[in-house]
Amino acid sequence: MNDPRGAGTAPASMAYAWTVVAILMIAYVFSFIDRQILNLLVGPIRRDLGISDTQMSLLMGFSFAIFYSFLGIPLGRLADSRSRRGLVAAGIVFWSLMTALCGSARSYAQLFLFRIGVGVGEAALSPAAYSMIADYFPPSRRATAISVYSAGIYLGSGIAFLLGGLVIQYVSAQGEVILPLVGSTRPWQVVFYILGIAGLLFSFAFLLVREPPRTHAGATVPFSEVVAYLWRHRRAVLCHNFGFAMIAFCSYGAASWIPSFYIRTFGWAPGRVGIVYGLIVMVFGTAGIVFGGRLTDRWMRQGVGDAALRVGLWACAICVASSVYLLMPRAELAMVAMVPAIFALGMPFGAAPAAIQEIVPPRMRGQASAVYLFIVNLVGLGVGPTAVALVTDYVFHDDMALRWSLLIVGAVACAAAALLLRAGLRPYREALQSLRASRPARATP
Template sequence: MNKPQTPAAPGGEAYAWFVVAILMIAYVFSFVDRQILNLLVGPIRRDLGISDTQMSLLMGFSFAIFYTILGIPLGRLADSKSRRGLIAAGVVVWSVMTALCGTAKHYGQLFLYRVGVGVGEAALSPAAFSMIADYFPPQRRATAISVYSMGIFLGAGLAFLVGGLVIRFAAAQGAVVLPVVGEIRPWQLVFLILGGAGVLFSFAFLLVREPPRHGAAATVAPFGEVFAYLWRNRRTVLCHNLGFAMLAFCSYGTGAWIPSFFVRTHGWDAGQVGIVYGLIVMVFGSAGIVFGGRLTDRWLLRGRDDAALRVGICASVICMLSGAAYLLAPSGTLAAIAMSPAAFALGMPFGAAPAAIQEIVPNRMRGQTSAVYLFIVNLIGLGLGPTAVALFTDYVFRDDHALRWSLLIVGTVSNVAAVVLLAAGLRPYRETLARLRG
């Protein structure tokens, strides 16, 4: 049976890729805003007097709590309202909240503002996935969503690269006195700069047109109908969502602490870590996510309907081996070299995974189903990953310099779980897809 084709998008192929580029830049801003905190562990812990576990809550849980909860109602809005307007509003909200992080004077304030960053960013991906699915045919969606998802690694890389340079500059200037805000520390200046840049970027969405919803019903699917559909296909959904969530658990959990790993284990300073690690994430992570999307599309053309899950399995195995190599390397230089395959592998599935979700649900459920996927992936990966590493460091090893062992345990366990879950989901995924097409 022939696979359904999506009609040509408004403005043609070139305009469709232009929209993907705008969405990708928005994703870059979102990841710069959420990942910059990972490079600022030392100065924030010093100025606020907090532990690794408290710091991990700023990195993950504070951001994820409303990011995940609000994702589902915002996904519903993406199925019925202007997706362009929803994303633009989200960019403004998270940028303002990022700027407010630069005014925080104590831990409670910073925690609250990080919650606000998550509220704004929850609007982006469900709407973006839905728009891209309406701009591209099924056999090209994994590539298009992978290009959008490059924002994860470009944003994280820029957070470390530019952040490292800004930290060096700001530290050389010392404390700065600003009107209204008063005296701020170098790490606070970083947040103020990023927030202002994000607000300015939000005007780019005036250039984006809302695509028609191909194959959609006149009204958005009630969430009860969406839940019933997902429940009927629960083996497929759970194996897919939880399998990729464990990969996210590894990615967010280890990524949050790698800068501190280089500082504590190999004696690097924050500026050096930012430049080296930022380049690794930008180059190898971005290459991995595009490669994973292209590989998924190629396998789909060859009739492997479960291609996205197979890509995830391959990524887990590579990441497990490379992760052990860089964590046990005797020097920082060797660790950075050995880390590159892990950065590439962790990028591979994160364009393919959301594209796979678009294929197994009706169009009018895509935004809500994407939100459920993001809820699970981010609650487990972003909400729990960084804290899992910190708990091992603070309460099992009770030694900041044992961080490499915490990273090794969390990375290995999460990758093994991902392989098991994704392998178990291969057959159910194919069956769900066949039912939807039939």
């Protein structure tokens, strides 16, 4: 196989390209396990640290998202000019160390600080991954490839709940654990130690990854030029970014509090919730994200230029219709009725970043992806979990009203997403046509 490091070399085989996607997807799985495990540990962490739902939500979202979002832009710039493989590997090592340190936290301030560190490390992953995948795959396959990578969102979330539930069941039965060099350790702290060590070991997998040949050559595009380009197509970019950000708002808000909903409303143990909910998220969330990517690619081949935005619109409609699960009288019925919502919320997460790759020049992909991730994560992850907690704490003043908080926040977010995506259909098509018209004629890969 030819050396893939320099521009202009022969493209890698599809088998190797899919191998890289698989490794990147596993990295994304690890990132989401580390990110989402807190959602299953609300009860014990609140008890041990003496904090409220709102303070807990800041650990779930804001503490992580603020630096994750802001650092994504300079890291996206590095992804356009430096080794993307090295950038991802360094990020994995850093966030895994921070995850392990979360297990050492003895106060709310310490845990908040370490969660910021997890966000800093994870900010290196997706801009570099999107850029690598876009260089490995032709446009007709990009949405599917990015959807497979993005399946790490639901695989990671599901594994976080599933393995977290099993570990909690086992460790809780043992009581406090005495660890070498650490001493007395709570069950929730043991979970963080295990995840941190596992992530550090996985980072060695990037020795198998080679830098793909870039589809552009030359100096890195200044960020001001990227901003100017995005501003020229601002209606398409803003409707796309904020429309999908509101879907993420709904998704992250729900994922953060659904375990607590089953614990508080139906009296399920955290371990049981983790196992059942984790399996549902893994199977149906992953199926939704891959289905959304393949549907986008199919529509694109049929000439539907705004396919990704239409996938988002369908996701909003299905999610609103299936939110009835929050009103079910029994936990088992609620779990079954929740399946369409999880499937639907997964559909846009591969299609949306692929759509950004299609309306920006290749040399801007890393930075444009970072801008997209900045908005999606700041709005979705940074605000979504806290919005649900604020409604619970300050509107209902009742922990047991969580179902109503989830219902209200989800409905408002999906409605806003649908309005934005609908408004962006025509501007997105125009931006796509403009970029295609500016490209020199060449053979289709």
